[in-house]
Amino acid sequence: MNSSRRPSLSPLSRRRQRGLSLIGLLFWGAVIAVLAVVGMKVFPTVLEYYTVQKVVDRIAAGNPSTVPQVRQEFDKATAVEYSIQSVKSGDLVVSKDGNDKVVIEFAYDKEIDLFGPVYLLIKYRGRSH
Numbered sequence: 573m574n575s576s577r578r579p580s581l582s583p584l585s586r587r588r589q590r591g592l593s594l595i596g597l598l599f600w601g602a603v604i605a606v607l608a609v610v611g612m613k614v615f616p617t618v619l620e621y622y623t624v625q626k627v628v629d630r631i632a633a634g635n636p637s638t639v640p641q642v643r644q645e646f647d648k649a650t651a652v653e654y655s656i657q658s659v660k661s662g663d664l665v666v667s668k669d670g671n672d673k674v675v676i677e678f679a680y681d682k683e684i685d686l687f688g689p690v691y692l693l694i695k696y697r698g699r700s701h
Contacts, residue, residue, distance in 0.1 A: 613686065617682045617694060623655050624656055624658075624696075628646075628678060628698060628699075628700045629700050631646060632700030632701070635673060642661075643662070647661045658682060663678055663680065664677070676699070678697070678698050679696065680695075
């Protein structure tokens with residue numbers, strides 16, 4: 573019997589072997605990297621949307637009497653909230669509901685440059701509660 577020979581694996585034990593090949597590891601690493609880059613570029617826009625929504629809700633809760641007053645309060649808030657860049661006070665649509673409560677609506681598109689000629693377009697819309 574030759575001792576330098578390795579014992580062969582039976583077909584049953586070969587089937588039980590599991591793992592990730594180098595190609596698989598590189599593929600999944602690339603997928604995770606692309607998702608991380610997209611997430612890092614989208615996350616600030618989502619934060620901006622929620623900041624605008626919070627400001628609009630706060631202004632509507634005060635039930636301002638005129639449209640210029642709503643726009644003035646929004647301008648004050650954007651001076652403090654540096655993250656609001658996509659919405660200006662002129663973009664707000666101000667109306668009143670059946671209970672004579674102020675309703676403020678906004679909508680804007682955010683275009684995110686991913687790489688080369690590829691862009692991601694996100695359409696944000698919001699309304700005061």
